[in-house]
Amino acid sequence: MTPPPPAAPAKRARLTRAAEFDAVQRLGRAVGGRYVTVRYRRRDDDAPARVGFAVPRQVGGAVERNAVKRRLHEVVDQDPALLRPGFDYVVIARGGIAEPLEGHGLDWLRAQVVELLDRIPA
Numbered sequence: 001m002t003p004p005p006p007a008a009p010a011k012r013a014r015l016t017r018a019a020e021f022d023a024v025q026r027l028g029r030a031v032g033g034r035y036v037t038v039r040y041r042r043r044d045d046d047a048p049a050r051v052g053f054a055v056p057r058q059v060g061g062a063v064e065r066n067a068v069k070r071r072l073h074e075v076v077d078q079d080p081a082l083l084r085p086g087f088d089y090v091v092i093a094r095g096g097i098a099e100p101l102e103g104h105g106l107d108w109l110r111a112q113v114v115e116l117l118d119r120i121p122a
Helices: 018-027 062-078 098-104 106-118
Strands: 029-032 035-042 049-052 087-093
Touching: 018 035, 018 049, 018 087, 035 106, 049 062, 062 087, 062 098, 062 106, 098 106
Parallel strands: 049 087
Antiparallel strands: 029 035, 035 087
16 A cells, blocks of 8 residues: 655745736835845735745746746745745846856755845834
């Protein structure tokens, strides 16, 4: 008898509509680094954090953009406690991120994102 397959991880609350991204842009604030910017907005509830990702064309072609977006998803999925309840976040990759990400790996990207999230006031 084979054991049952492992349970799928809980699905993260996401920003999916353009209006949700626009609300974070218009009403929120930002903290930025050389390769990543995090825009954030406090909501009026304490529901789980919602997150969206933006990887512009300056990062590279579609293959590079998708690879960077997958890595950003991994960082957030591996440690959901990084995001505070009651906030909306948009994680934006900046041009030039593909090369250092390839050279330094996921731990480097995680450090970049954590540094920015730590700078967000409570």
